[in-house]
Amino acid sequence: xxxxxxxxxxxxxxxxxxxxxxxxxxxxxxxxxxxxxxxxxxxxxxxxxxxxxxxxxxxxxxxxxxxxxxxxxxxxxxxxxxxxxxxxxxxxxxxxxxxxxxxxxxxxxxxxxxxxxxxxxxxxxxxxxxxxxxxxxxxxxxxxxxxxxxxxxxxxxxxxxxxxxxxxxxxxxxxxxxxxxxxxxxxxxxxxxxxxxxxxxxxxxxxxxxxxxxxxxxxxxxxxxxxxxxxxxxxxxxxxxxxxxxxxxxxxxxxxxxxxxxxxxxxxxxxxxxxxxxxxxxxxxxxxxxxxxxxxxxxxxxxxxxxxxxxxxxxxxxxxxxxxxxxxxxxxxxxxxxxxxxxxxxxxxxxxxxxxxxxxxxxxxxxxxxxxxxxxxxxxxxxxxxxxxxxxxxxxxxxxxxxxxxxxxxxxxxxxxxxxxxxxxxxxxxxxxxxxxxxxxxxxxxxxxxxxxxx
Amino acid sequence: xxxxxxxxxxxxxxxxxxxxxxxxxxxxxxxxxxxxxxxxxxxxxxxxxxxxxxxxxxxxxxxxxxxxxxxxxxxxxxxxxxxxxxxxxxxxxxxxxxxxxxxxxxxxxxxxxxxxxxxxxxxxxxxxxxxxxxxxxxxxxxxxxxxxxxxxxxxxxxxxxxxxxxxxxxxxxxxxxxxxxxxxxxxxxxxxxxxxxxxxxxxxxxxxxxxxxxxxxxxxxxxxxxxxxxxxxxxxxxxxxxxxxxxxxxxxxxxxxxxxxxxxxxxxxxxxxxxxxxxxxxxxxxxxxxxxxxxxxxxxxxxxxxxxxxxxxxxxxxxxxxxxxxxxxxxxxxxxxxxxxxxxxxxxxxxxxxxxxxxxxxxxxxxxxxxxxxxxxxxxxxxxxxxxxxxxxxxxxxxxxxxxxxxxxxxxxxxxxxxxxxxxxxxxxxxxxxxxxxxxxxxxxxxxxxxxxxxxx
Numbered sequence: 001x002x003x004x005x006x007x008x009x010x011x012x013x014x015x016x017x018x019x020x021x022x023x024x025x026x027x028x029x030x031x032x033x034x035x036x037x038x039x040x041x042x043x044x045x046x047x048x049x050x051x052x053x054x055x056x057x058x059x060x061x062x063x064x065x066x067x068x069x070x071x072x073x074x075x076x077x078x079x080x081x082x083x084x085x086x087x088x089x090x091x092x093x094x095x096x097x098x099x100x101x102x103x104x105x106x107x108x109x110x111x112x113x114x115x116x117x118x119x120x121x122x123x124x125x126x127x128x129x130x131x132x133x134x135x136x137x138x139x140x141x142x143x144x145x146x147x148x149x150x151x152x153x154x155x156x157x158x159x160x161x162x163x164x165x166x167x168x169x170x171x172x173x174x175x176x177x178x179x180x181x182x183x184x185x186x187x188x189x190x191x192x193x194x195x196x197x198x199x200x201x202x203x204x205x206x207x208x209x210x211x212x213x214x215x216x217x218x219x220x221x222x223x224x225x226x227x228x229x230x231x232x233x234x235x236x237x238x239x240x241x242x243x244x245x246x247x248x249x250x251x252x253x254x255x256x257x258x259x260x261x262x263x264x265x266x267x268x269x270x271x272x273x274x275x276x277x278x279x280x281x282x283x284x285x286x287x288x289x290x291x292x293x294x295x296x297x298x299x300x301x302x303x304x305x306x307x308x309x310x311x312x313x314x315x316x317x318x319x320x321x322x323x324x325x326x327x328x329x330x331x332x333x334x335x336x337x338x339x340x341x342x343x344x345x346x347x348x349x350x351x352x353x354x355x356x357x358x359x360x361x362x363x364x365x366x367x368x369x370x371x372x373x374x375x376x377x378x379x380x381x382x383x384x385x386x387x388x389x390x391x392x393x394x395x396x397x398x399x400x401x402x403x404x405x406x407x408x409x410x411x412x413x414x415x416x417x418x419x420x421x422x423x424x425x426x427x428x429x430x431x432x433x434x435x436x437x438x439x440x441x442x443x444x445x446x447x448x449x450x451x452x453x454x455x
Numbered sequence: 456x457x458x459x460x461x462x463x464x465x466x467x468x469x470x471x472x473x474x475x476x477x478x479x480x481x482x483x484x485x486x487x488x489x490x491x492x493x494x495x496x497x498x499x500x501x502x503x504x505x506x507x508x509x510x511x512x513x514x515x516x517x518x519x520x521x522x523x524x525x526x527x528x529x530x531x532x533x534x535x536x537x538x539x540x541x542x543x544x545x546x547x548x549x550x551x552x553x554x555x556x557x558x559x560x561x562x563x564x565x566x567x568x569x570x571x572x573x574x575x576x577x578x579x580x581x582x583x584x585x586x587x588x589x590x591x592x593x594x595x596x597x598x599x600x601x602x603x604x605x606x607x608x609x610x611x612x613x614x615x616x617x618x619x620x621x622x623x624x625x626x627x628x629x630x631x632x633x634x635x636x637x638x639x640x641x642x643x644x645x646x647x648x649x650x651x652x653x654x655x656x657x658x659x660x661x662x663x664x665x666x667x668x669x670x671x672x673x674x675x676x677x678x679x680x681x682x683x684x685x686x687x688x689x690x691x692x693x694x695x696x697x698x699x700x701x702x703x704x705x706x707x708x709x710x711x712x713x714x715x716x717x718x719x720x721x722x723x724x725x726x727x728x729x730x731x732x733x734x735x736x737x738x739x740x741x742x743x744x745x746x747x748x749x750x751x752x753x754x755x756x757x758x759x760x761x762x763x764x765x766x767x768x769x770x771x772x773x774x775x776x777x778x779x780x781x782x783x784x785x786x787x788x789x790x791x792x793x794x795x796x797x798x799x800x801x802x803x804x805x806x807x808x809x810x811x812x813x814x815x816x817x818x819x820x821x822x823x824x825x826x827x828x829x830x831x832x833x834x835x836x837x838x839x840x841x842x843x844x845x846x847x848x849x850x851x852x853x854x855x856x857x858x859x860x861x862x863x864x865x866x867x868x869x870x871x872x873x874x875x876x877x878x879x880x881x882x883x884x885x886x887x888x889x890x891x892x893x894x895x896x897x898x899x900x901x902x903x904x905x906x907x908x909x910x911x912x
Contacts, residue, residue: 026788026840027788030788030789030839031784031785031788032784033486033488033781033784033790034484034485034486034526035486035527035588035780035781035784036485036486036525036526036527036588036591036592037588037590037591037778037781039525039591040567040569040590040591049499049545049546049548050473050478050481050499050545051478051481051482051526051543051545052477052478052480052481054481057481060480060481060483060484061477061480061481064480069480070476070477070480073476073477075475075476075477076477079477093717093781094713094714094717094718094778094779094780094781094782094784094785095717095781095782095784095785095790096716096717096784096785
C-alpha cells in the first residue's frame with residue numbers, strides 16, 4: 001500500500017463535501033494516544049511550550065470538535081492556521097497518526113463555516129486562491145509584470161526613492177519575500193516532448209509547478225536535462241496548473257479537487273495515457289507531497305477515482321526516481337565546493353525522502369556535503385505561512401540561517417521552491433553570499449562539466 | 456466561588472493564565488489512555504515565587520492544584536480534577552548549574568530529561584535514567600513519578616540520582632531538601648518522601664541530580680527467539696552468570712511488528728520474541744560480557760544474535776524500543792498500557808500467565824518491557840467504545856495484578872498509581888501500609904489541595 005494512501009478509506013459520498021471532521025472515521029481521530037512524542041518536533045510548541053500549539057493539543061481540539069464538545073470557534077480556527085503543517089509530528093509519531101488528513105479537514109471545516117472570515121481575508125483568499133492560482137495564464141501574466149518591474153530598473157528606482165514607504169505596513173514587510181522572477185518560463189525552455197540521445201530507458205511526465213515555473217523555471221530545465229542524461233524521454237504538458245496544494249492545505253478542498261482533475265487531464269493529453277508513463281516527476285517537495293494524495297482527494301469522483309489512483313502510484317519526487325533507477329555519475333574532477341542540505345518539510349516528513357537527495361549530491365565530483373544541524377526543522381516558509389504568520393515565520397528563518405552559518409557552507413541545496421524563496425529572503429536580509437540552489441541544478445551543472453548554472 | 460482567572464492574573468502576567476475553552480481542553484489529558492478532565496484554569500509558571508504564590512492562593516481558597524510537566528505520564532497523575540488549577544512547569548525549564556567537580560547538575564523542574572542527558576554527555580558524563588518519553592518528559596515529572604527506563608537493571612531509577620530538591624509545600628512554604636554531599640544523615644531523608652509522590656505532597660520546582668562518568672565502551676546486541684520462554688531463560692541465565700548488563704529489553708511478536716512498521720530498522724518479523732541486550736563499562740569487560748551474553752542466548756535457544764556494528768545502530772535499536780508503547784497504538788483505537796512487575800526469578804511464569812489471560816478473555820495483548828528488572832508492559836489493544844470488551848479488559852487487568860502480587864511483585868514498576876492503578880492499591884499494599892501513606896498525606900497537605908484523588912481517595 002502506498003504510504004500516503006488513506007488508512008481507512010472514506011465511504012463514497014455523492015456530494016462534493018466528503019471532508020468533515022465529524023464524518024471522519026473514529027479510528028483516525030483515536031489513533032492519537034496523546035503520548036506526547038510529537039511535542040519536541042513541533043516548531044510552534046518548541047517556541048511557545050503551550051499545549052494547544054502542539055500536534056497533540058491540536059488533535060485533541062479536533063477530536064473535541066468532531067465529538068461535539070467544542071464548537072468551530074475563531075480561536076480553534078486561529079490555532080489550525082498557526083500550525084505550519086510541516087508534518088514533523090507525523091515523522092515522530094510511532095502510532096502512525098494521519099495528521100495531514102485531520103488538519104486539512106479541520107481547515108476545510110473552518111472555511112466552510114466561515115469563522116475566520118473578514119472582508120480583507122476573504123478578498124485576499126478569493127483573489128489569490130480562487131483567482132490567480134487557478135488560472136495559469138493570469139499567474140504567468142503577473143509573473144511577467146513582476147519580471148519587468150524587477151529587470152527594468154524600476155524596482156531599483158522605487159527602492160532608491162523610498163517609494164516602498166507608500167505601501168501599507170503589512171505589504172511593505174512582505175516585500176523582501178518577493179521572489180526573483182525568471183526571464184523565461186518553463187514552456188519556453190522545455191519542449192513538450194524531449195528525447196535522450198540514446199534509446200530511452202524510461203518515459204516520464206514532467207510537472208513544472210506554478211511558483212516553481214515563475215521563479216525557478218531554470219530548475220525545471222535542469223530537471224529535464226538530468227532526466228535526459230539518465231536516459232528518460234520527458235513529456236511536459238503546456239501551461240500547467242497549480243497542483244492545488246495551496247488550496248488543499250488552506251481549506252479550499254473543492255478547488256483542490258478541481259486542480260487535481262485538470263492536472264490529470266493535461267498529463268493524459270500530452271502523454272496519451274498515464275499507463276504509457278513510467279513515472280510522473282515533480283521537483284518541488286511541497287507539491288510532491290500533495291500530488292501523491294490525489295487518490296484520496298478524488299476517491300469519490302466516479303470519473304477520476306481510478307485515474308487518480310494511477311496518478312498517485314506514478315508520482316515520484318525527482319530524487320526518489322533517480323535513486324530508484326540508478327543515477328548516472330557525472331564524470332570529471334568537478335570544482336571543490338562545500339554544500340549543505342536543507343530538507344523541505346514535505347519532502348522529508350510528507351514524503352519520507354531523506355537519503356536520496358544526499359546520495360545524489362554525493363555523486364557530484366568535488367562536492368563535500370556537510371550536514372546541516374536541524375536540517376529537517378521547518379524554515380518557516382510553509383506554503384503561505386510566511387505571509388499569514390510573519391512573526392513565527394521570521395523566528396524559524398532566523399534559526400535556520402543561524403544553523404546554515406554554523407556549517408560554513410556557501411551553498412545550500414534544497415528541493416522545494418517555497419523554501420528557496422524563504423531562504424533567499426533570509427540571505428538577502430543577512431546580506432550574505434550564500435547560494436540557495438536545487439540539488440538537481442548542482443547535478444545538472446556537474447553533467448555540463450561544471451560550466452552550467454547560469455540563469 | 457472565587458474568580459480564579461482574575462485572581463491569578465494578579466499573581467502572574469495575564470498571557471500565562473490560560474482560560475479559553477481551547478486552552479483548557481488541551482490540558483485535559485496526559486499520556487494515559489481513556490482518562491480526561493477539564494481544568495478550571497491553567498497557569499504557566501516561571502519562578503518558584505510564582506508557584507508559592509499560586510499554592511498559597513489555592514490553599515486560601517481551597518482550590519485543587521494539579522502539577523504538570525509535559526503531560527507524558529502513564530497513570531493519569533496530571534489529569535485535571537474538577538475545578539482545579541493546572542500548574543504547568545513547561546516554561547520553567549532552565550539548567551541552573553553543571554558542577555563537574557561534584558558530578559551534579561541543578562535544573563528547574565520543567566527541564567526536559569533529554570536536555571540533561573545531552574548536557575551530561577557533552578562533558579563525558581552520564582545521566583542514566585532514560586524513561587521512554589525522555590525526549591519530552593520533564594525532570595520534575597520524572598521525580599514526581601519516580602520514573603524508570605531502559606537502564607534500570609544496572610543503573611537504577613530516578614530516585615537513585617536525586618540528591619536534592621526545592622519543593623513548594625501545600626501552604627506555599629518553600630523548602631530545600633538534600634545537598635551535594637554523597638553522605639548526609641542529618642535527620643529524615645525528606646527528599647525521598649517527595650520522590651514518587653505524584654504531586655500529592657508538594658510541587659517540585661528545582662532538582663539537584665547526580666551524574667556518573669560515561670562508560671568508555673558499550674555493546675548492543677539483538678537476540679531473536681522462536682519461543683518466548685527462551686528469551687526469559689536467557690535473561691535468568693545472564694543474571695545467574697553474575698552479569699549485570701545495562702539493558703535487557705524484550706518485545707513480543709505483535710510489538711515487533713508495530714515497532715518495525717514505524718522505525719523500519721529490519722527487526723525480524725517472524726520471531727516470537729526479541730531481546731535487546733546492552734552492556735557498558737570498561738572496554739575489556741564489555742568485550743568479555745558481550746561474548747558471554749551471546750553464548751548464553753544461543754545456548755538458551757536464540758535463533759540468531761546480531762551485534763550492532765556502530766554507535767548509530769545501537770541508538771537506532773534503543774530508540775525503536777522506546778517507541779514500543781506508542782507504536783502499539785497502530786493496531787486498535789485504544790491502547791491500555793500496564794506496568795506489572797515481578798522479581799526476576801518469576802519472569803517466565805508472569806509472561807506465560809499474561810498470555811493465558813489474553814487467551815482466556817479473548818483479548819489482544821502486546822507485551823514488551825524491561826525483562827532485566829522484571830518490569831513488564833502488557834498492553835491491551837482494545838476499543839474504549841466496545842463496552843463488553845472493556846469489561847473483559849478490567850477483569851484481565853485485575854487477574855494480572857493479583858498474579859503479580861502473588862509472585863511477590865507489584866502493580867506498577869515505573870508508571871505510578873495516579874488514577875489508573877488506584878483501585879488496585881489497597882490489595883497491593885495492605886491496610887497498614889496504605890494507612891501510613893494517608894497519614895503522611897494528611898500531615899503534609901491537611902486541606903487536600905495537592906492533586907486530590909490521585910494514588911488514593
